[in-house]
Amino acid sequence: xxxxxxxxxxxxxxxxxxxxxxxxxxxxxxxxxxxxxxxxxxxxxxxxxxxxxxxxxxxxxxxxxxxxxxxxxxxxxxxxxxxxxxxxxxxxxxxxxxxxxxxxxxxxxxxxxxxxxxxxxxxxxxxxxxxxxxxxxxxxxxxxxxxxxxxxxxxxxxxxxxxxxxxxxxxxxxxxxxxxxxxxxxxxxxxxxxxxxxxxxxxxxxxxxxxxxxxxxxxxxxxxxxxxxxxxxxxxxxxxxxxxxxxxxxxxxxxxxxxxxxxxxxxxxxxxxxxxxxxxxxxxxxxxxxxxxxxxxxxxxxxxxxxxxxxxxxxxxxxxxxxxxxxxxxxxxxxxxxxxxxxxxxxxxxxxxxxxxxxxxxxxxxxxxxxxxxxxxxxxxxxxxxx
Amino acid sequence: xxxxxxxxxxxxxxxxxxxxxxxxxxxxxxxxxxxxxxxxxxxxxxxxxxxxxxxxxxxxxxxxxxxxxxxxxxxxxxxxxxxxxxxxxxxxxxxxxxxxxxxxxxxxxxxxxxxxxxxxxxxxxxxxxxxxxxxxxxxxxxxxxxxxxxxxxxxxxxxxxxxxxxxxxxxxxxxxxxxxxxxxxxxxxxxxxxxxxxxxxxxxxxxxxxxxxxxxxxxxxxxxxxxxxxxxxxxxxxxxxxxxxxxxxxxxxxxxxxxxxxxxxxxxxxxxxxxxxxxxxxxxxxxxxxxxxxxxxxxxxxxxxxxxxxxxxxxxxxxxxxxxxxxxxxxxxxxxxxxxxxxxxxxxxxxxxxxxxxxxxxxxxxxxxxxxxxxxxxxxxxxxxxx
Numbered sequence: 001x002x003x004x005x006x007x008x009x010x011x012x013x014x015x016x017x018x019x020x021x022x023x024x025x026x027x028x029x030x031x032x033x034x035x036x037x038x039x040x041x042x043x044x045x046x047x048x049x050x051x052x053x054x055x056x057x058x059x060x061x062x063x064x065x066x067x068x069x070x071x072x073x074x075x076x077x078x079x080x081x082x083x084x085x086x087x088x089x090x091x092x093x094x095x096x097x098x099x100x101x102x103x104x105x106x107x108x109x110x111x112x113x114x115x116x117x118x119x120x121x122x123x124x125x126x127x128x129x130x131x132x133x134x135x136x137x138x139x140x141x142x143x144x145x146x147x148x149x150x151x152x153x154x155x156x157x158x159x160x161x162x163x164x165x166x167x168x169x170x171x172x173x174x175x176x177x178x179x180x181x182x183x184x185x186x187x188x189x190x191x192x193x194x195x196x197x198x199x200x201x202x203x204x205x206x207x208x209x210x211x212x213x214x215x216x217x218x219x220x221x222x223x224x225x226x227x228x229x230x231x232x233x234x235x236x237x238x239x240x241x242x243x244x245x246x247x248x249x250x251x252x253x254x255x256x257x258x259x260x261x262x263x264x265x266x267x268x269x270x271x272x273x274x275x276x277x278x279x280x281x282x283x284x285x286x287x288x289x290x291x292x293x294x295x296x297x298x299x300x301x302x303x304x305x306x307x308x309x310x311x312x313x314x315x316x317x318x319x320x321x322x323x324x325x326x327x328x329x330x331x332x333x334x335x336x337x338x339x340x341x342x343x344x345x346x347x348x349x350x351x352x353x354x355x356x357x358x359x360x361x362x363x364x365x366x367x368x369x370x371x372x373x374x375x376x377x378x379x380x381x382x383x384x385x386x387x
Numbered sequence: 388x389x390x391x392x393x394x395x396x397x398x399x400x401x402x403x404x405x406x407x408x409x410x411x412x413x414x415x416x417x418x419x420x421x422x423x424x425x426x427x428x429x430x431x432x433x434x435x436x437x438x439x440x441x442x443x444x445x446x447x448x449x450x451x452x453x454x455x456x457x458x459x460x461x462x463x464x465x466x467x468x469x470x471x472x473x474x475x476x477x478x479x480x481x482x483x484x485x486x487x488x489x490x491x492x493x494x495x496x497x498x499x500x501x502x503x504x505x506x507x508x509x510x511x512x513x514x515x516x517x518x519x520x521x522x523x524x525x526x527x528x529x530x531x532x533x534x535x536x537x538x539x540x541x542x543x544x545x546x547x548x549x550x551x552x553x554x555x556x557x558x559x560x561x562x563x564x565x566x567x568x569x570x571x572x573x574x575x576x577x578x579x580x581x582x583x584x585x586x587x588x589x590x591x592x593x594x595x596x597x598x599x600x601x602x603x604x605x606x607x608x609x610x611x612x613x614x615x616x617x618x619x620x621x622x623x624x625x626x627x628x629x630x631x632x633x634x635x636x637x638x639x640x641x642x643x644x645x646x647x648x649x650x651x652x653x654x655x656x657x658x659x660x661x662x663x664x665x666x667x668x669x670x671x672x673x674x675x676x677x678x679x680x681x682x683x684x685x686x687x688x689x690x691x692x693x694x695x696x697x698x699x700x701x702x703x704x705x706x707x708x709x710x711x712x713x714x715x716x717x718x719x720x721x722x723x724x725x726x727x728x729x730x731x732x733x734x735x736x737x738x739x740x741x742x743x744x745x746x747x748x749x750x751x752x753x754x755x756x757x758x759x760x761x762x763x764x765x766x767x768x769x770x771x772x773x774x
Binding site: 021022024028029032033036037039040041042068069070071072096097098101104107209210211215217218239240241245246247248249250251252253254255256258259260261262263266330334339340341342343344345350351352 | 416424457627633637638653721729
């Protein structure tokens with residue numbers, strides 16, 4: 001039934017059907033050629049500036065720093081938020097591995113938190129109760145009383161493009177003076193109560209990987225309204241080089257995280273089409289929603305009440321947490337050349353993170369066994385001109 | 388006199404004159420367009436495989452793993468060489484900061500070594516004597532007797548494209564069983580005794596940044612003849628994802644270091660022209676050499692006897708170590724819109740590396756005050772068709 005329903009939506013589409021494929025139907029060629037002709041394909045060049053400015057304008061935010069990918073954006077955002085070696089950082093267990101890895105790159109330890117069913121992201125109420133139980137104030141710092149380590153930040157991740165309940169989360173963070181770093185890798189264009197994800201905390205990371213709603217080939221961005229943080233972000237991502245006409249000197253351990261100009265040129269062309277991509281993706285989601293309204297045993301996951309999501313990856317939730325059913329559906333779809341995949345393996349189950357601190361993760365564990373991602377490319381929408 | 392000599396070489400060239408500008412005179416546009424048309428611009432796509440294979444063939448090496456930049460290539464190469472947190476790694480003080488930063492990313496400490504005047508790279512004789520004095524064997528490991536830390540690897544850097552004396556260096560490394568990781572970021576196409584740099588040790592890192600002889604916008608490669616290391620390199624640079632049709636699971640802390648397909652497409656087109664680029668750059672070097680043969684107070688730096696260099700950046704060495712003369716020349720050239728720059732500030736003088744262990748660095752300190760890099764783009768050569 002599930003497989004048939006998906007096949008009915010995708011019946012007119014050429015197979016194999018990817019999970020998410022970019023559309024290059026705008027000025028991609030023109031801007032790439034202009035970039036080549038300029039001779040500036042690397043870290044120097046006007047497209048990086050232009051992409052940063054246009055993205056900032058789109059998001060309604062002061063500063064965007066384009067980088068090499070979303071993981072790099074998150075890594076530097078965490079450093080800027082003050083995460084130090086030996087700290088703990090609250091991250092959801094239901095996320096892509098980059099969220100936890102970025103914490104590791106800082107020498108810090110991910111501390112896994114549970115998700116709520118209505119957003120698939122961090123559960124603020126559960127987190128509030130948990131933190132009240134484990135945090136203790138010591139010399140002005142909030143320590144995990146079980147490990148003695150400082151808890152340094154909270155990283156909500158807007159899973160599959162659906163916004164976390166950020167007001168509730170920011171309130172909890174405020175109780176302990178913890179910085180919030182939004183992992184908005186998947187949620188470019190998604191709104192939470194009329195504000196864009198990526199602008200709901202002091203720092204955010206976005207991804208423009210090939211499977212994202214907007215792609216630069218590989219790329220990411222650090223987003224902030226804070227001028228000082230933006231300047232530090234630019235400095236840290238450009239090897240911490242000191243400005244000088246010819247001297248080459250650096251004042252701290254920086255990173256080679258700049259987005260090349262050629263990737264930014266692609267991004268500029270994609271950004272011009274972003275509103276259309278979102279429209280088509282929401283239209284596709286609507287089609288899936290209708291199609292699954294009368295399929296038993298499964299729900300099409302819909303955006304939270306407070307959100308207008310980009311529906312980056314469309315999600316089905318089986319009624320029952322039965323891995324064998326999940327696998328059966330995945331097997332059938334993939335055998336039909338329709339790409340589908342389950343939840344990421346939960347972070348606390350990965351070998352390198354099994355020993356990390358965590359709260360009760362029963363909701364995420366339940367979701368993991370019920371979740372299936374299905375094809376979500378914008379061009380799959382019947383509403384689009386290019387379907 | 389120095390300024391006039393450079394101006395005479397560049398008299399027919401449009402100003403401003405960059406230090407190193409790429410040439411896109413091959414199939415760049417064709418391959419980029421093909422890449423866009425394929426829809427695969429990101430980490431999946433045939434150009435990455437093609438670039439890796441073609442580069443391996445060019446180098447005469449078994450395995451190439453394309454990554455996001457040269458810094459990332461060096462970082463992962465060091466991890467693969469077994470560098471652990473708290474180790475020390477021998478690196479030249481006369482290098483770009485990425486060499487030392489890559490060591491820092493491993494949680495290790497750079498240990499700075501001196502250069503020799505004939506190569507501008509690590510001085511094997513001086514290093515041999517130094518290591519004999521400071522290394523002591525402890526439980527099968529060679530420790531720095533002054534710090535108690537393990538010395539884990541040696542990283543020669545082929546400065547400005549000129550090969551280090553690798554036979555001598557490999558011999559020293561062999562005495563202590565230390566792995567050698569070549570930092571060949573600048574020396575693609577340079578030969579040491581008829582073998583390509585990047586193939587003279589178990590692991591090497593190459594850069595394809597916009598200022599390099601071959602550019603992918605931003606990019607790098609890990610080079611090795613070892614199948615196991617190559618497989619590990621691919622795994623670590625692709626988030627350590629386990630192969631599976633649909634499951635998303637990772638078995639260690641990996642990195643998002645893959646080169647995007649669109650950057651690889653550019654690289655494939657550039658690789659077709661590499662021999663020509665080298666020819667033109669060597670011809671330009673010959674012109675500089677002749678021009679400076681009768682200029683007093685300065686030498687044009689020539690490739691070591693055992694080398695055939697790519698002359699990535701042409702280098703002048705003033706006879707006298709007088710920073711004020713160096714600055715005068717740099718000021719005059721840059722004021723004439725001819726880009727020129729001094730040596731990198733030596734690593735042991737940067738604030739974050741001042742406390743690191745080091746040997747006597749007097750040769751590098753002398754070179755730092757005498758060295759000037761001058762415009763080196765391949766199209767500057769009179770010999771080229773496209774001059």
